[in-house]
Amino acid sequence: MSYIHEHARPFYYKGNNIGCLLIHGFTGCPAEMRLLGDYLRDIGYTVKGIKLEGHGTSIADMEYSTWKDWMYSAERALIDLQNKCDKVFLIGLSMGAMIALNLGSMYDVKGVISLSAPIKITNKKVYFSSVLKFFTKYIEKQNKEIDSEIAEYCIGYDMTPVSSIPHLLKLIRMAKRRLKKITCPALIIQSKNDNTVRYESAEILHKRIGSSFKKLVYLKKSSH
Numbered sequence: 001m002s003y004i005h006e007h008a009r010p011f012y013y014k015g016n017n018i019g020c021l022l023i024h025g026f027t028g029c030p031a032e033m034r035l036l037g038d039y040l041r042d043i044g045y046t047v048k049g050i051k052l053e054g055h056g057t058s059i060a061d062m063e064y065s066t067w068k069d070w071m072y073s074a075e076r077a078l079i080d081l082q083n084k085c086d087k088v089f090l091i092g093l094s095m096g097a098m099i100a101l102n103l104g105s106m107y108d109v110k111g112v113i114s115l116s117a118p119i120k121i122t123n124k125k126v127y128f129s130s131v132l133k134f135f136t137k138y139i140e141k142q143n144k145e146i147d148s149e150i151a152e153y154c155i156g157y158d159m160t161p162v163s164s165i166p167h168l169l170k171l172i173r174m175a176k177r178r179l180k181k182i183t184c185p186a187l188i189i190q191s192k193n194d195n196t197v198r199y200e201s202a203e204i205l206h207k208r209i210g211s212s213f214k215k216l217v218y219l220k221k222s223s224h
Helices: 031-042 059-063 067-084 095-104 124-132 162-181 200-208
Strands: 011-013 018-023 046-050 087-093 111-115 138-140 159-161 186-191 214-219
Touching: 011 031, 018 031, 018 067, 018 095, 031 046, 031 087, 046 067, 059 159, 059 162, 067 087, 067 095, 067 162, 087 095, 095 111, 095 162, 124 162, 159 162, 162 200, 186 200, 200 214
Parallel strands: 018 046, 018 087, 087 111, 111 186, 186 214
Antiparallel strands: 011 046, 138 159
């Protein structure tokens, strides 16, 4: 398998009996979770940073993958980690957060950490993607200024396949319906400077998640 970068590969660190499953975002790859994974490893946890099907290789691979493939990638990794650890925490970024929330409603996990979950997306065009895909194959991403120290971890496709967007929306709708079924502790983190996800997404999560122990944290300086 050919990866877009060495850091696009999935990673695994053996630590104690507490496991952390790290799930990257839409069009992203494990690289965006690697620094967090390194930190969790250094303080003793077992860490598994997965690569969702169709990500981190070629944009053509993503076009032929679906929400079911992405869920299966994470579900299979969760079961594997549960077989190796006594306790498992789910940590997801953006679409990865939606996958983590879905899994958290289905499996016995010790906690779910949601980072920038896209309950509400800023760009309203995504909600018309089922029609737009017949007119536009890809949406080119805007170049963002990235600190040179973390550039090698900000890796993903430079374009978004429009045909994949409805699958993202499917995961969001699924998670919204299942939020009440999440009873494990939940930490919701959202930046108010996020240009991709509307910050009130976090308030919706916090209100609807069924857990009796949940916390909402807003960040002021970070982006998506």
